[in-house]
Amino acid sequence: MTHVVLAFDDNRLVGDLFGQFDQNLAIIEQRLGVDAVARGNQVTIKGAHWACEQARHALESLYARLQQGHELHPADVEGALRMAAAADAQLNLPTIEPKSRMAFAQVATRRKTVIARxxxxxxxxxxxxxxxxxxxxxxxxxxxxxxxxxxxxxxxxxxxxxxxxxxxxxxxxxxxxxxxxxxxxxxxxxxxxxxxxxxxxxxxxxxxxxxxxxxxxxxxxxxxxxxxxxxxxxxxxxxxxxxxxxxxxxxxxxxxxxxxxxxxxxxxxxxxxxxxxxxxxxxxxxxxxxxxxxxxxxxxxxxVRHELVARIVRAYDDASRRASEEREAREREADEADGHQALAWDRSRQR
Structure with missing residues (x-):
């Protein structure tokens, strides 16, 4: 078990960071299996070492986003956790830059700034x-x-x-x-x-x-x-x-x-x-x-839509994969049957 304490300087942003009724911390707890307890401008995170580190990187990146004037939504918290997991796994993606393990690519339009999730x-x-x-x-x-x-x-x-x-x-x-x-x-x-x-x-x-x-x-x-x-x-x-x-x-x-x-x-x-x-x-x-x-x-x-969408897509992909495996198994059985039949035919001719 690891014990991590994070403190954030700007008290005005802490409420948005933790979310209404600490809902953002609840998302982190649910996804990573950690305990996150907020007191004032501090949050204490307890759990497995890898989970605490990912929670730390996610919260720090979200806080930096608030400092830049962006709003936070629950989907942004989900995105920060995905990016933290990718950085932790050291994926070979352009996301991972030497200066920062949490470098989010973004697109700024006149109406809004869209940040990778x-x-x-x-x-x-x-x-x-x-x-x-x-x-x-x-x-x-x-x-x-x-x-x-x-x-x-x-x-x-x-x-x-x-x-x-x-x-x-x-x-x-x-x-x-x-x-x-x-x-x-x-x-x-x-x-x-x-x-x-x-x-x-x-x-x-x-x-x-x-x-x-x-x-x-x-x-x-x-x-x-x-x-x-x-x-x-x-x-x-x-x-x-x-x-x-x-x-x-x-x-x-x-x-x-x-x-x-x-x-x-x-x-x-x-x-x-x-x-x-x-x-x-x-x-x-x-x-x-x-x-x-x-x-x-x-x-x-x-x-990045409703969480149910990901589960629906996964269910269809699993069904497609099972159908493909069953089709390949039937084709192998048919090939083996043809092979046995050909072998039996050759033996009958030799007799």
Whole structure:
């Protein structure tokens, strides 16, 4: 057992650090199995050595965030614990810097500052800084699209790019576009709504409206990208697992001068017709060694939505893995049966 006492200088920030009714400390206790008792501006942590160290790093990083003027939410505490665990394990990620074991990558927009909550999110933000084409893949709720839109809004506000282009394939997941009311824009807008939502969270609504009217911000189905050259732009393709091979090739070859692309998707949720290959899966198999291309893979451990979402994703992954193992076992049994039958046939011929 280890006994750690932490003291924080600014009493005004301590209440936010510990949370209302010490709810942030309760999260740390539950996740790490430690006892955390607050008295004034001090907190005493008791538990296993590794758990106390992770709690220390998480609280210190959260306190530093408060000192910078950021607000804290329970999800930020969860993120700090994930980052502390990654630093403690000395993961080979860009997150771990020599000067600080808790270096959070962040994206600052006019409306809010978005800070990485998992090592994969940290690597994702840093990949967007250094690569012109970034693939972000993984389950829902990991922040792939949200972080991409935040990064794009930052580049647009800084003037690093002149246009922001957000796109999605309008694939019908069990429904029919033709039966929806309205013109083409009204038909496809429901498929693009998640991009609008993220955009309005990052930029003032009036600026988004002006950008949409002037063409500085464009939200369009993937089919509208054909034949264009997208120069001096930040381009995001969301739900890319629903692209065909030709659509993905078409989209990637739109990249023009002084432009960046971010492609996001979940390869496990393909809504294409049976037998049709996902363009995202093929691109990931063809491009990993190409210079200027980065790929960050998220897992259920990176889910930052409701805690239940991570458990749901894990349950589906486990079921898929069991089905795959059973299928491989049946194939092995069939191969062995064929082998025995062939051997018996050879022996009968020899007689």
């Amino acid at each position: 998992t090592p994969a999110q940290d690597a994702y933000i840093r990949a967007m800084d250094r690569a012109d084409l970034v693939f972000g893949t993984g389950p829902a709720g990991t922040g792939k699209t949200f972080l991409a839109v935040a990064y794009a809004a930052t580049l647009l506000e800084r003037g690093d790019v002149a246009r922001l282009i957000l796109s999605r394939p309008a694939v019908e997941a069990g429904e029919r576009l033709g039966f929806l009311p309205g013109d083409m824009k009204e038909k496809v807008d429901p498929y693009l709504r998640p991009l609008y939502d993220a955009l309005f969270e990052m930029m003032p609504p009036e600026k988004v409206d002006r950008g949409l009217q002037s063409g500085m911000i464009e939200v369009a189905p993937l089919a509208f990208m054909r034949g264009r050259t997208l120069s001096n732009a930040m381009v995001i393709l969301d739900e890319a697992q629903n692209t065909t091979t030709m659509q993905m090739k078409m989209f990637l070859t739109r990249l023009g001068e002084n432009s960046k692309m971010i492609v996001t998707g979940d390869p496990s949720q393909v809504d294409l017709p049976p037998g049709q290959k996902s363009g995202l899966r093929e691109a990931l198999s063809l491009l990993p060694e190409v210079e200027g291309v980065a790929h960050v893979a998220f897992t259920e451990a990176d889910v």
